[in-house]
Amino acid sequence: DTEVTQTPKHLVMGMTNKKSLKCEQHMGHRAMYWYKQKAKKPPELMFVYSYEKLSINESVPSRFSPECPNSSLLNLHLHALQPEDSALYLCASSQEGQARGNEQFFGPGTRLTVL
Amino acid sequence: GQNIDQPTEMTATEGAIVQINCTYQTSGFNGLFWYQQHAGEAPTFLSYNVLDGLEEKGRFSSFLSRSKGYSYLLLKELQMKDSASYLCAVIKLTGGGNKLTFGTGTQLKVEL
Numbered sequence: 487d488t489e490v491t492q493t494p495k496h497l498v499m500g501m502t503n504k505k506s507l508k509c510e511q512h513m514g515h516r517a518m519y520w521y522k523q524k525a526k527k528p529p530e531l532m533f534v535y536s537y538e539k540l541s542i543n544e545s546v547p548s549r550f551s552p553e554c555p556n557s558s559l560l561n562l563h564l565h566a567l568q569p570e571d572s573a574l575y576l577c578a579s580s581q582e583g584q585a586r587g588n589e590q591f592f593g594p595g596t597r598l599t600v601l
Numbered sequence: 602g603q604n605i606d607q608p609t610e611m612t613a614t615e616g617a618i619v620q621i622n623c624t625y626q627t628s629g630f631n632g633l634f635w636y637q638q639h640a641g642e643a644p645t646f647l648s649y650n651v652l653d654g655l656e657e658k659g660r661f662s663s664f665l666s667r668s669k670g671y672s673y674l675l676l677k678e679l680q681m682k683d684s685a686s687y688l689c690a691v692i693k694l695t696g697g698g699n700k701l702t703f704g705t706g707t708q709l710k711v712e713l
């Protein structure tokens with residue numbers, strides 16, 4: 487299984503809602519990532535988890551709260567978002583350690599619209 | 602800081618060869634990836650370079666010069682399905698996950 491799955495595929499939420507994005511992989515990868523991608527722009531790193539511990543937070547606002555319940559799952563909890571947070575949210579996973587061959591495998595993304 | 606540049610758009614003809622360039626200035630370098638991304642889909646891995654030189658993989662080849670901070674992706678025998686965004690990305694090992702920084706992306710359009 488070389489697949490990263492994400493749910494939901496699409497999400498529309500109001501600025502006062504609380505929602506969660508979910509990501510799952512069964513490749514035995516111990517590093518998992520959240521990216522944000524705006525239209526016609528490259529993905530921007532938000533968070534990195536290594537061995538279920540948050541290792542990188544790229545100065546992301548606290549209205550985004552990541553969680554890694556176990557080595558296969560990664561969540562992104564959303565609360566009080568702004569319309570400018572509308573974007574494609576991509577999850578990825580990779581092996582830890584040496585970079586050679588440790589490409590990041592991306593999920594299909596969640597298209598988020600904040601009204 | 603991180604600065605990774607690519608041409609914004611390129612157009613090529615079916616069956617032809619196209620070269621997409623990427624220049625980078627980054628703090629830390631442990632390799633360079635090329636990804637392909639079709640509209641609305643996830644990026645998919647194309648190639649990886651960590652040493653200088655050319656890596657060939659079917660219709661796709663990627664070249665790296667670390668001293669020049671330069672890479673290119675060469676696509677041969679272009680097909681219509683190659684119309685997509687091509688992203689170069691520099692990887693940096695942090696000891697806690699691998700930090701991937703993407704370039705600006707090149708939108709390639711393949712025409713008949």
